[in-house]
Amino acid sequence: MASLRSVKGMNDLFGVEALSLGAVESLARNLAKRWGAEEVRTPVLEKLDLFVRSVGEATDVVGKEMYAFEDKDGSQLCLRPEATASVARMLVQHGILRDHPRFRAFYAGPMFRRERPQKGRYRQFHQVGVEFFGEPEPSADVEVIALAAAILDALGLDDVVVELGSVGCPECRPSYREQLVAFLRQEADQLCELCNQRTETNPLRCLDCKSASCQAVYGDAPLPLDHLCDACDQHQAGVEKGLDRLGLDYRVNKRLVRGLDYYRRTVFECTTQKLGAQSAVIAGGRYDGLLGSVGGDEGVAAVGFAAGTERLQLLAREAGTEAGLSPADVAIVTDRNQGVDEALVLMQGLRASGLVVVADLSDRGRKAKTKWLGRTTHRHSLFLEADGSARLRLQGMETQAVHPEIAAILQVLSSN
RNA sequence: GUGGCUGUAGUUCAAUAGGUAGAGCCCCGGCUUGUGGUGCCGGUUGUUGCGGGUUCAAGUCCCGUCAGCCACCCCA
CATH class of the missing domain: 3.30.930.10 (Bira Bifunctional Protein; Domain 2)
Known part of the structure; x- marks a missing residue:
């Protein structure tokens, strides 16, 4: 690697x-x-x-x-x-x-x-x-x-x-440059090695040299704005x-x-x-x-x-103004791998209506899935039970049982 | 291109005077809680950046090399 x-x-x-x-x-x-x-x-x-x-x-x-x-x-x-x-x-x-x-x-x-x-x-x-x-x-x-x-x-x-x-x-610029070069050559022994090089290659850049000793000299240098x-x-x-x-x-x-x-x-x-x-x-x-x-x-x-x-x-x-990851609108979880097909239909519908949907349809245990819900940011979650019922939870609100009318759920979610 | 600091599990770090590499987080499973980041139990993970050298023995010392960070240079 x-x-x-x-x-x-x-x-x-x-x-x-x-x-x-x-x-x-x-x-x-x-x-x-x-x-x-x-x-x-x-x-x-x-x-x-x-x-x-x-x-x-x-x-x-x-x-x-x-x-x-x-x-x-x-x-x-x-x-x-x-x-x-x-x-x-x-x-x-x-x-x-x-x-x-x-x-x-x-x-x-x-x-x-x-x-x-x-x-x-x-x-x-x-x-x-x-x-x-x-x-x-x-x-x-x-x-x-x-x-x-x-x-x-x-x-x-x-x-x-x-x-x-x-x-x-x-x-x-040409005439100013000549003046500047003349000045730099005159002060050559006061300047850093780099500025002496720049005098020949790119004299203008001497002016923003970080050396304090050079800057002291440039206090008297001809400046572009004045010429x-x-x-x-x-x-x-x-x-x-x-x-x-x-x-x-x-x-x-x-x-x-x-x-x-x-x-x-x-x-x-x-x-x-x-x-x-x-x-x-x-x-x-x-x-x-x-x-x-x-x-x-x-x-x-x-x-x-x-x-x-x-x-x-x-x-x-x-x-503190950096953009952060945005939460999903809906997180869907099934009981083990029961009801996966129904979940897929539901997700398809929710996504078609423009919602961001994430889901865990694996056969992992309830614990693992609730943990997953806990660390996944989302606005609403839907726990699909094996018997076909569903539990909808809005962030910060109490859990409420909901019957599996997909259309109704869709309406609730998208009207939000 | 030059200089300084650093380099151990995915991540943050530990490892007394050199003596066979550990913890938290994360991740996975189970139990508990009637179901939202709880608690408990258990589990996976490393050629200690790489290559040499010193030594009975090196993550630990020496040299080299690579990488990262910071600074110089320069630039956005």
Whole structure:
């Protein structure tokens, strides 16, 4: 068995685990619908190149955490590490934007990243997310953030903070980046080894280094928000104004950056202190131009976010709002294996009328069956006696004898 | 990829200074209670993660390995 265990970081889900993960997904799905998003499903397996070109080859997600392999025909495939690139690819491949120049997508499903597993982080994990395509205006950013906030709110999560920032656009980012790199090089001897590496590979990410000594230096660093071009600046102002108008709480974080290359302008993150090192629960932003990197129209705007489903679930558990297993409507028990056929007919009828029915029709003893009833959650129970009579018990009510008119029982139960 | 902690029945855990592996829960059966998680009796379950080593003898010591958890990295 040891060798047949599930793969490291990939978990079997059953009981409340499976149920509450599904509950989080449908909660997000229902809310996304209210925002006009429609559900899409894309394959779990994609061409490796899709992520190399959109997410970025230099990013950790693509560079070191991807499950990539060669298919039998020699093509390079991988398990998707995220879904945004896939959705973008889908839109281009099917020319969806011709019919729907503004398209809002919702998705839910498993993603794969080969990292060391820990609390709230698994190699196969789940995300729910939305992408709004073809909407360049700040109001779309506001709607996206409002949806993220609505999901958190619906789960009763009030210790999650929305942080907002901007990483600029191809107009203003290059010059800002140069300034930042110059600053970093000047302070190189003050910085940690990692930040010195990042200075060359991804300087923006230095800004959220966890080292206290680095942060001390970054107090004087040029920040992206202070170096936006006029257009980005106005966009940012528009987003903030919209959020204010809706009364949504957020905190402007001047040094908020992203790990994926495709972000432009707005970036935001919903964070918590309750998941150990995994503070990000929902993260997103704007990625205008992403369609260009997957072979589509460069000019198409896009905003969206992805939420870690397990992380939402874990937070709901701590908040006491996690969905639990629901009780059956009726539990049926026979006396030994007497009256099994009658029981089957009854169950068929009850189920046809929409009730959840569980039963123990085995030839086990009365004791075993009453024990079973005792630990099985249900609203009503029906003890079918060998003589054809039945005892109906409503939860919390006294036992009462009932004659075996199935129709009458059905009526009693379904009118409840 | 790096570091720390852990690894005994399905599960939660025990096992004095190394001496032939135990308990609760759960599960199964019976009795009792005229029938709802009661009480009593009985029963099943383990290559003590795996592989080496030290020893007359290792769950207990040493090495390795794998797995889990937590942290770093990174991210949702």
